[in-house]
Amino acid sequence: MKLLFEHVQIAKDRSWKGLHRNLSAIPFEWHYHPEYELTLTLGSQGQRYVGDHIAAYGDDDLVLLGPNLPHTWHSANAAPPSTNQETMRAHEAALQVAPNQTAHQAFVFWFTSDWINSVCRTMPELVGLENALRLARRGVKFDAQTARKVAAFAPDFDHGNAADQLIMLIEVLRTLMDATELSPLASERFDAAIPEHDDASRLGRVLDVLHGNYLEPVTSAWLAQHAGMSERTLRRFFHRHMGSNIQDYLMGLRLGRAASLLLSSDMPIYQVAEEAGFQNLSHFNRQFKRHRGLAPSQFRSRRIEPVKVSG
Template identity: 35%
Template sequence: MKAAYEHVDFGANCSVRIYHRRLPRIPFEWHHHPEYELTLTMNSQGKRYIGDSVSVYGDNDLVLVPPDMPHTWASNLSIDPSSSQVAIVVWFDDTWVRRLADLCPEYSDLRSLLRRAVCGLVFEEGSGAQMHRYLDRLLSENARERLGAVLDILVWLADLPATPLASPSAFVARVGAPSGYEPEQLNRVLSLIETQFERPLPLATLANAAGLSERSLTRHFVQHLGESVGQYIARVRIGHACRLLADTALPISVVAARSGFSNIANFNRQFKAAKLLTPAAFRQQFKEARRVEAEASPSLLERPPSLEIKRAPATRGAERGRQRRAL
């Protein structure tokens, strides 16, 4: 199931885009875009799909999604049936934040936030409720006040505990790619893993590429990535397999081979250990979510109303005005 491309229009005079979405239920709309997305979901519970991560979410779910990572929320229940489900969405550009951090030492911590968010982040329980204190400013009619609120939120999130969501290499090439913040020797190894993960990657080969001893390379991985070389490679391979399972109808044996697993039994075992599902069950989750959405909303034969697909300028502008209430 290919993720749809979403075009996010910031407007001529805005550095960030805010979207205040209110609706009876949040539909399954598997999509991606080149901007970071911070989403606070309220009065809603269901399943959250971020790359290859599929999790149950509840009220005040607060998640940061990296650029080009396919994602969607799909609700099955409103916590208060008398009120709308709400998603407050903040989009911002990667280059904008990095330049801000380079120019203003006060925002240097934002680099670490972006680095942590390379696989997506769900912030600790209670953080979504704490974010409510920013909402008046975030939804202001004044663009400068909205921008100030976004900066305050990002600085606050930079120090907040959060859990990574997707695996490296899940759906997009940039996940697991060198970030520019690890030592250059480690970056060379990450690049090699990213491009050659479908082949055998002995530790000796990787250490030679880095110009390090095997022991030093292992120490670098644990220090900078928090896991062993073998664990990282396995996560990259599983992430790639998840993308193939969600995006293609390839037989599972072919998915295993293209993801670096020569033995399908070993692939099934490692996949289930990582995802708590068999490969077939993981694929079925995406099929089922799409089927339920199609049955519930026949209008989804058209593009989902939350997605601004690039079309002719006049058509896109008319559709955007009709389908979105955005700031």
């Protein structure tokens, strides 16, 4: 998985930026950015990756992501991941469908921490958003009913002047306050401090190495060499920004991979363990139950059948 830094350019005369993606498939774009992101996905199914959380998604998928949280959606019909940003963007351009056709749709709202914190501070009516914003540091999924309410604003997403669109965003945020179910996605280790831009770039390089090699035996000494830091500095830097040590983070990635395979395939559990980087089946079973609360076989038995894509 190649982790990329995405530069979200919000115009100086705007409070937020929006993007309507209407694609024949949603490509794998493993990335992060310092802005909050609210994404509504419609007419699609596949795998959703947020930090160390990997799970199936279907129609009416509404997720709020906090700053610098690695994430991507990857529809079931999409090609394997691209390896660099230029290829990634060219690939997405090729997936665009005609405006009058409906395919995999995503409505994306980006806004900064400073802006949303100012909104909550100056508009006491919206102070109820603070819980969702706090959970968003790990990524938070909203219930389907809330997603459908937000979807009702979709026809106005690309229409109206700047003031009209700001009002629409405020109405969307107000809708989030009525959510009956908020489900955190990434593990608590991702509920960490927001790095400054320079630290975010360094963190991106470290995470790039980890996500490209997490199925292999990885030591902090080896990672420090690739990151250009001393081992001690790397350990402190990583814990400060990710809220966990390196080995715990790696465990989360491996278990996320295992969860994805359990949800999306019928391969034997011993093979799932091997494909997720575990050399010992009993160790895999212990770690999976410890972190997920269920044995791998129980986790698989509770999987939800994917939602059929319309259009």
